[in-house]
Amino acid sequence: MIEFWYEFASTYSYPAAMRVERLAEAAGVRVEWRPFLLGPLFHAQQGLTDSPFNAFPVKGRYMWRDMERVCAEEGLPLNHPSQFPRNGLLAARVAIAGLDDGWTPDFSRKVYEANFVADQDISDPGVLAPLIAEAGGAPDEALEAAQSEPVKARLKDHVSLAKARGVFGSPSFITADGELFWGNDRLEQALAWALHHAKATA
Amino acid sequence: MIEFWYEFASTYSYPAAMRVERLAEAAGVRVEWRPFLLGPLFHAQQGLTDSPFNAFPVKGRYMWRDMERVCAEEGLPLNHPSQFPRNGLLAARVAIAGLDDGWTPDFSRKVYEANFVADQDISDPGVLAPLIAEAGGAPDEALEAAQSEPVKARLKDHVSLAKARGVFGSPSFITADGELFWGNDRLEQALAWALHHAKATA
Numbered sequence: 436m437i438e439f440w441y442e443f444a445s446t447y448s449y450p451a452a453m454r455v456e457r458l459a460e461a462a463g464v465r466v467e468w469r470p471f472l473l474g475p476l477f478h479a480q481q482g483l484t485d486s487p488f489n490a491f492p493v494k495g496r497y498m499w500r501d502m503e504r505v506c507a508e509e510g511l512p513l514n515h516p517s518q519f520p521r522n523g524l525l526a527a528r529v530a531i532a533g534l535d536d537g538w539t540p541d542f543s544r545k546v547y548e549a550n551f552v553a554d555q556d557i558s559d560p561g562v563l564a565p566l567i568a569e570a571g572g573a574p575d576e577a578l579e580a581a582q583s584e585p586v587k588a589r590l591k592d593h594v595s596l597a598k599a600r601g602v603f604g605s606p607s608f609i610t611a612d613g614e615l616f617w618g619n620d621r622l623e624q625a626l627a628w629a630l631h632h633a634k635a636t637a
Numbered sequence: 638m639i640e641f642w643y644e645f646a647s648t649y650s651y652p653a654a655m656r657v658e659r660l661a662e663a664a665g666v667r668v669e670w671r672p673f674l675l676g677p678l679f680h681a682q683q684g685l686t687d688s689p690f691n692a693f694p695v696k697g698r699y700m701w702r703d704m705e706r707v708c709a710e711e712g713l714p715l716n717h718p719s720q721f722p723r724n725g726l727l728a729a730r731v732a733i734a735g736l737d738d739g740w741t742p743d744f745s746r747k748v749y750e751a752n753f754v755a756d757q758d759i760s761d762p763g764v765l766a767p768l769i770a771e772a773g774g775a776p777d778e779a780l781e782a783a784q785s786e787p788v789k790a791r792l793k794d795h796v797s798l799a800k801a802r803g804v805f806g807s808p809s810f811i812t813a814d815g816e817l818f819w820g821n822d823r824l825e826q827a828l829a830w831a832l833h834h835a836k837a838t839a
Contacts, residue, residue, distance in 0.1 A: 480695045493682045493805045497819060504826070603695045617699060620822055624706070
């Protein structure tokens with residue numbers, strides 16, 4: 436088992452979301468999708484009120500160039516969004532609402548494509564509704580659930596849990612024995628760890 | 638050709654320094670060693686006056702754990718230094734002084750081992766002297782050269798050049814066509830880039 440912790444505004448989480456199921460399946464490892472919010476962690480841990488890629492332009496320039504290379508290597512389309520970072524709160528709540536019905540992975544991939552390929556505003560319920568439907572969910576129901584106290588509380592729990600586990604960026608992967616791996620480029624190592632070190636508890 | 642930009646205080650630069658020649662040779666790519674100082678860049682670009690791994694403990698905890706995994710994978714010993722980061726200024730000047738005589742790569746690897754394996758103070762000339770000798774240099778001469786204006790100026794030039802090229806971390810790799818790769822885990826991609834994209838200018 437591997438937990439995939441992801442924030443919808445996060446750039447490197449896009450290629451991670453697109454490839455995590457494929458690589459995990461090939462390795463025989465189950466994936467638990469864990470949508471969370473990175474903003475509260477950035478603020479609490481580093482005093483940031485914006486993406487570090489905006490706060491530190493030299494890192495932002497590198498990241499966008501590196502994303503081009505990473506996506507080209509993976510055969511994934513990429514269009515620099517006209518707004519960055521986009522607010523992923525509503526999408527994260529919808530993703531939480533879909534967890535028990537199983538459409539969260541499909542929905543999440545579609546949200547990343549909306550943000551980083553179609554350049555759509557993922558904080559807009561009108562953008563999310565068709566993505567929910569395509570993923571197999573009921574849009575009206577899911578968007579209503581996203582505003583309910585239990586779903587809001589569950590997302591807050593995810594954020595608290597991420598913080599408690601030492602997460603500070605997205606994507607992050609955590610194996611059954613609590614080992615943390617940060618970054619799309621650590622997915623392979625995380626899966627190898629899950630196979631070789633955490634098998635007993637998987 | 639690939640430029641290897643490195644700061645002696647940088648943790649991930651240790652495994653990079655130990656493997657860059659081996660991988661580059663296997664790929665048929667020449668390595669240019671480029672010692673520089675990261676402190677001035679951290680300060681100018683991110684307002685930092687300490688390592689981000691100290692300024693943000695959650696990132697520091699992750700980095701040390703990740704370094705254990707990276708070094709274990711590479712078969713490299715690692716001992717958490719009793720002081721971090723250590724001041725790499727003198728070692729960087731010595732490394733500059735050795736560039737024309739060709740002992741800089743060997744000396745640099747020994748400095749990383751002194752810092753991250755033997756837990757020695759790499760700002761101490763008495764620590765560096767035997768490392769210079771082992772690498773094939775003349776210690777007294779090299780330590781005197783390290784305090785000379787031309788060597789000081791050349792190190793400053795390296796720092797300015799790194800900044801101008803968009804470097805913000807160590808290790809960084811730059812190919813002949815100016816493509817920047819950041820991090821020990823990008824060495825393979827940088828070499829592939831050097832082979833496939835920059836061959837004409839290599």
